Amino acid sequence: MARIDLVDLAHSYGGNGSALESFALKPVTMTWRQGGAYALLGPSGCGKTTLLNLISGIVTPSRGKILFDGADITPLSTQKRNIAQVFQFPVIYDTMTVRENLAFPLKNRGVPKAEVDARVKEIAGLLDLTPWLGRKATRLTADAKQKISLGRGLVRSDVAAVLFDEPLTVIDPELKWQLRSKLKALHRELDLTMIYVTHDQTEALTFADTVVVMHDGRVVQSGTPAELFDKPEHTFVGYFIGSPGMNIVPAAVSGREARIDGHVIGLHRNYGVLPAGANIEIGVRPEFVNVAAPASGLLSAVIERIDDLGRVRFARVRIGDAKFAARVPPGFSVPDNSVGLVFDPAHVHVYADSRLVEGVA
């Protein structure tokens, strides 16, 4: 069990000499506390698997250091790092039974047999694998195999962190929920640091207490699910998280006012000094914009379609050329294609060159 520090960590598959822009992982410095549940979230190719492989030691970083509890483990091999990793596809030793699979990492480390048996029994109990201990592992279903992969990591009492690389990819949807709750329960019970890589925001937000959003090799924001939702620090976080994603539209911002299409929207904070020459946008989640009957004080928009998600309806509208999504209040019936938009000023954020600008209250 360990706190993990990444110090100026970066990696390029082309070697250290490559241009920084081509790095698969651009320099990142952050600390993951002991016992935390972290999710690395981002689209394919954003560098999240690279980061995971750097921590597990499968890939050696081009730059920077990784510290476990303050000790530099960057040069250590995977074997010596006390990491457990669960891969996208279940890795099972075909010829072994479930029991032998679970005992394998301990046997390799020369742990006495009595201790191995006790540990395997305990972990099998935790993972609900006890009835299958004597079975050949190849005969089990994908979710049971993933549990075995996980179990092989957990049997080691000295494990520093458990890494998951999109572990639910091959699991049936109805079992995904079960397995994910199992992971959460294990996390609470064992007080382990867990790092979970996924491109599925639901998985990330339900599993982790801290979600690290990555984009184009960079960590763009790290925070609780609520923080990512309420206050995205980067426009990418805004539209990647949430369904539908955040509305981002170019606007002219001065003081406590933003202008879209010549229309003024009030802001909650004062944006006195904005970086000169930057591309200014405002971002607001569809949940905080309501459609209403057109009125003179409201920004007018044209409805393209309405998505009924059951609990809530979202209108897809157009403001000039910009696409926009807004909530349709319950009971509101759309008179014709033309509507007005009502903003909640507290949830309208201002972005300069995609980065959040903190206003003055």
Next chain:
Amino acid sequence: MDKTINQKAWFLVLPVFLVVAFSAILPLMTVVNYSMQDTFGNNQFFWNGVGWFKELLDPSTDLGGRFLASLGRNLLFSAIILAIEVPLGIVVALSMPRQGWTVAACLVILALPLLIPWNVVGTIWQIFGRPDIGLLGYTLNSLGIDYNYVSNEFDAWATVIVMDVWHWTSLVALLCYAGLKSIPDAYYQAAQIDGASRWAVFKAIQLPKMNRVLLIAVLLRFMDSFMIYTEPFVVTGGGPGNSTTFVSIELVKIALGQFDLGKAAALSLVYNLIILIVCWIFYTVMTNAGTERPEKQGVK
């Protein structure tokens, strides 16, 4: 549902039936027919019933003695070359590079012996091993080793075995290499994380994943070595004495040398039957011992 009855469909099967009849059924039945008869030439045949089969299995008769002795030699030969080629092929496959231009180079070099016609392989080794002009034979004799495959039984066997290993280990190696390449990287990474030694990785991952291709390799090598004819015929001609006379060589001697069609037919049928049985045993044992098909059984 009612099936449409259309007897004309039989005509579509007719071409296949004719081809199979001429290429397989008629020759096979002719052999069965011969195996029950004796001939003294001039197309005169005499009914002999199962006489030849009885003789074949009785070592005290000439036919039975020759058959059983050559069968014993053949099984020993197959056992030896399998015992050498399979482990050697695995070792070669394991030590081959996994990426880069060297992969292509290795594959081409390995494939070379496989491309050489069998009688040419025989000729190469026949000359290579000659004590007077062959590089191998001359070198060995110069080193003080009395090597002569024409007069010494052990030398003859050694030559035939080394020749087969040289010719066919590549096949086993290539099959194993294909098996190894199909193992996803995650297995190796997981094994690394689990702290597995090189030997444990081989035993727990590589060998089980090669199981299928090894089955094919063993079957192919067994069948090929069990019907081996050309190479030993060219190198040793079955000698010295009868020491390298394998079943096929004996069969050709009886059928074409002595023109004993009845004896030869009976022998070839038994020969065929042995191959079928051994292959069936291999297949059954190896498929059951190795991969077990996953059952649909949910773990809740």
